[in-house]
Amino acid sequence: MDDLLPGMLDLARDGGDTLTRQLTDQLRDLIIRGRLAPGQRLPSSRQLAQSLDVSRNTVSFAIEQLAAEGYLSLSAGRRPMVAAGLSLDRRRISPQGNRAASARLSLSAWAGSLHRASWPPVHDGRPRPFQPGLADEREFPHDVWSRCLRRAARNAPLRRDRPINHPPLQEALLGHLVVHRGIKAKASQILILPTAQSGLTLAANVLLERGDHAWIESPGYGGANVALHAAGAVVSAMPLDAQGMAISSPRDAPRLIFVTPSHQYPTGRLMPIGRRLELLRFAETTGACIIEDDYDGEFHYEARPVAALQGLAASPRVFYLGTFSKATYADIRFGYLVVPEALIDVFEIAQRHMGMLTSITMQDALAEFIGAGAYLGHIRRMTRLYKGRRDRMLQALAAEAGDRLSIEVPAGGMQLLARCQTNDRQLSARLLEAGVVSRPLSNMLYHRTGEQGLFLGFAAWNEKEIDQAARILGRIVR
Known part of the structure; x- marks a missing residue:
């Protein structure tokens, strides 16, 4: 040797x-x-x-x-x-061996189903018209936001007390939500989270036992479907009528109900006051909790914004979920969850356990951005701009696609639903090849139905981009 x-x-x-x-x-x-x-x-x-x-x-x-x-x-x-007694696997493990070993790993049923899920939709490369869910970051006041970030960063070494939910941001956000969304809460009830989706996941894990029943809208938000299934819920798809989620009296009462009453996702329908009160009474009667997702409730075009469901009654059963990414732009992905006062402590403990924490410096910058009036000013300016883009898109689609599409005109929000008679998944795939992004309605349906349509965003695109994409869409639809 x-x-x-x-x-x-x-x-x-x-x-x-x-x-x-x-x-x-x-x-x-x-x-x-x-x-x-x-x-x-x-x-x-x-x-x-x-x-x-x-x-x-x-x-x-x-x-x-x-x-x-x-x-x-x-x-x-x-x-x-x-060293004597070493028991080592001396086989050389090839890449093929690694893949085979990975294939033998035991996954949860939830993880095993991920490759079949239609959510989240992923589009490689830069955003393109008519990709839904995007604000126009070109119109965001980046200079103002940069100043807020710099001041927050300079103040970071001075902060000694670091609660996970920054009180200045809780206070600033509450002031906005009380006036503009009709929320009834204390600042301490607001949890600041990495995303709105993490708020959904947090609430589902705190409120649900495996096997509990939960309701979602159909068509509806795919993120709610996956979060509730991951928490072990038995998820029921509730079809819509003209007023939103159709409320029934099932044999198995739900433990949790997920709704988007301000702008139903994806139809854009506004749940009227009668149906809202009916939903609240149903929750009280059955003991169900409600997660109200107000994902783009800041933007209303036809009338004054309707107050949030959470503020209609002094109910301890409504959880209000919101996000900054729609009202600002995608990089500010913070979400927030307003929880009942009696559950603050347990939700904050669960927030820590699940690692759903956000930068205090970013929270500080957002607090200044809201408190100085820049947030509300931006929302008001974008409301005017987005209304014009919605109207331009309606005109362009009518001119290019004519009677091939049936459009539900949303009273607010950032996207619209155009129903069609052809296979929406194939149509969406052809549009993507031509440079136009859409989401097929059939991917958002959780009950058996023959509905077909395209979910199209208008907020992030200027008039020239809308016209060009509408011409491509019209040519392919025809």
Whole structure:
């Protein structure tokens, strides 16, 4: 072995790694592969250094490192020995072996179903018309936001008390929600979360036991469907009528109901006051909780915004979910959840346990952005702009697609639903090839129906972009 070992080692003098690192790694690899067997003695450090033409310190450091890791045994006056009793898998694992091993890994039923899920929709590359759910970041007051961020960053070392939900942001956001969305709450009831989807996941995990029944709208938001299923709920798809979710009296009462009453996702329908009160009474009667997703409730075009469901009654059963990404732009992805006062403590503990924490510096910047009036000013300006874009899109689609599409005109929001008579998944795929992004309605349906349509966003696109994309859509639809 004294003669053979140096020939098993190949140290690069001009390599990126030090000689000590190379020697350590190569000796370790020889032991793992079984070329140096347990109980086998190595040359002395002096002999090995001479054979490899390296310093004795280089060899000594490598041997001491491997001894510390348990690969070698050292004893005074004796040469290093490969540790006895090592039980190592000496098979060389090929990439094919790795793939085969991965295939044998046991996954949860939820994880195993992910490849079949139609949510979230993913489009590679830059955003393109008519991709839904996007604000126009070109119109965002980036200079104002940058100043808020810089001040927040400078103030960061001065903050000693760091609660996970920043009180200045809770206060600023509450002031906005009370006036403009009719929310009834205290600032401490607002949890600041990485995304609105994480708020949905948090609420589902806190409120649901595995096997509990939950309702979602159909067609509806795919993120709610996956969050409730992941929490172990038995999810029922509730069809819509002209007023939104059709409320029935099932044999198995729901533990949780997810709704989008301000602009139903994806139809854009506004749930009228009568249906809202009916839903609240149903929840009280059955003991159900309601998650109200007000994802783009800031934008109303035909009348004053309708107050949120959460503010209609002093109910401890309504959880109000919102996001900053729609009213600002996609990089400000913070979401927030208004929880009943009695549940603040348990929700904050669950928030910590699930790691749903956000940067205090970013929260501080948002607090200033809202408190200084920049947030409301931006919403008001974008409401005017988005209304014009909605109207332009309606005109362009009518001119290019004519009677091939039936459009539900939304009273607000950032996207619309255009129903069609052809296979919407095939149509959406053809549009994507031509550079136009849409979402097929059939991917958002959770009950059996023959409805077909395209979900199209207008908020992020200017008039020229809308006209160009409408011409492509019209040509393909025709």
